[in-house]
Amino acid sequence: MKAAVLKTLKEPLVIEDVPLPTLGPKNVLMKVKQCGICITDIKMVSGVRPTGNLPFIIGHEGVGIVEDVGKEVTHFKTGERVLMDPLLSCGMCLNCSFGRDNMCESRRLIGITNETPGVYAEYGVIPERNLYKLPDEVSFSDGVLINSLLSPAFHGVKRMDFKASETACVYGLGSIGTMTILALKAFGASQIIGVDINEQALKNAEKFGLDYVINSKKEDPVKRIRELTGGKGVDVAFEVVGNHETILQAIYSTRHGGRTCILGVPFYHVVIDFKDALGFFHELSEKEASIIIAWGYTRQEFPMMLNMVKKRLIDFSPCRTKVIPLEEVNEGIKWTGEGKYTRVIIEF
Numbered sequence: 001m002k003a004a005v006l007k008t009l010k011e012p013l014v015i016e017d018v019p020l021p022t023l024g025p026k027n028v029l030m031k032v033k034q035c036g037i038c039i040t041d042i043k044m045v046s047g048v049r050p051t052g053n054l055p056f057i058i059g060h061e062g063v064g065i066v067e068d069v070g071k072e073v074t075h076f077k078t079g080e081r082v083l084m085d086p087l088l089s090c091g092m093c094l095n096c097s098f099g100r101d102n103m104c105e106s107r108r109l110i111g112i113t114n115e116t117p118g119v120y121a122e123y124g125v126i127p128e129r130n131l132y133k134l135p136d137e138v139s140f141s142d143g144v145l146i147n148s149l150l151s152p153a154f155h156g157v158k159r160m161d162f163k164a165s166e167t168a169c170v171y172g173l174g175s176i177g178t179m180t181i182l183a184l185k186a187f188g189a190s191q192i193i194g195v196d197i198n199e200q201a202l203k204n205a206e207k208f209g210l211d212y213v214i215n216s217k218k219e220d221p222v223k224r225i226r227e228l229t230g231g232k233g234v235d236v237a238f239e240v241v242g243n244h245e246t247i248l249q250a251i252y253s254t255r256h257g258g259r260t261c262i263l264g265v266p267f268y269h270v271v272i273d274f275k276d277a278l279g280f281f282h283e284l285s286e287k288e289a290s291i292i293i294a295w296g297y298t299r300q301e302f303p304m305m306l307n308m309v310k311k312r313l314i315d316f317s318p319c320r321t322k323v324i325p326l327e328e329v330n331e332g333i334k335w336t337g338e339g340k341y342t343r344v345i346i347e348f
């Protein structure tokens with residue numbers, strides 16, 4: 001089968017013929033139809049994220065059609081359209097038993113952890129437990145967007161126990177920020193305010209159904225959010241940047257009793273200036289602030305997301321996807337890094 005193989009770090013992927021992976025008894029052979037290109041893939045190619053032994057086939061955002069099933073597979077049959085969940089969890093540890101498999105003690109990821117090759121390839125072998133049927137109403141590209149970008153945003157909104165008619169603000173309007181807007185709309189948000197410093201990102205995010213946009217380079221977002229919410233602040237603030245300044249701004253944007261969800265991960269040494277520690281902790285105490293981190297997604301969220309996309313409660317039409325053949329994978333990686341598209345998707 002044809003695959004794009006990572007042979008040398010910092011070098012383009014090499015397209016070549018590789019043997020078809022062997023099908024274990026509990027596995028499904030998936031004929032890959034599409035696979036998203038993720039920032040994680042770029043980090044692996046550039047060596048920022050360790051990959052282990054090379055050569056290795058990356059790619060964890062796959063959708064496809066069941067080509068063959070192992071002897072013990074009971075839930076799938078040839079010809080079915082499927083979406084893969086790359087997270088290999090044990091189902092046995094304490095976190096798994098609480099339904100928090102995003103924190104499984106033996107967590108591994110298809111196409112990321114070295115011993116489990118990914119799906120920048122015509123076929124992939126996926127454990128039955130990691131597949132979900134794609135309803136007819138959900139396109140392959142919708143499946144890629146669910147797997148890649150909606151999942152962490154949806155998990156964040158779920159984790160905040162977001163209630164219909166609540167208000168929200170979203171700091172950072174890139175791909176996951178815009179997915180957070182879509183999830184908030186589906187959960188019945190009455191007001192969504194978007195904040196970014198990039199005029200193009202603000203313009204693009206408006207299409208996703210924001211009530212207000214704030215360019216935080218031009219005006220103080222906390223002050224503006226308070227003005228837009230009758231002086232109170234929002235019920236829930238989402239931070240999707242991973243920057244210590246926006247984390248603080250998000251916290252300050254919430255009302256008394258409000259909640260802050262941190263979806264962004266700072267990738268640098270953060271020094272929080274506690275010169276005004278009293279002021280900061282006074283603010284937190286006085287409004288009994290909840291600050292919650294959301295990380296990844298859980299298995300139980302896939303059927304929910306699939307249903308909501310099927311019913312068009314979540315509508316991906318404002319997303320900008322670019323579909324490319326496998327031969328253009330290296331250009332696709334470059335475009336992903338430039339952030340021009342919601343997702344660049346390889347199609348087979």
Ligand SMILES: [Zn+2]
Nearest residue numbers: 038040061148
């Ligand atoms: Zn990904």
Ligand SMILES: [Zn+2]
Nearest residue numbers: 090093096104
């Ligand atoms: Zn586990």
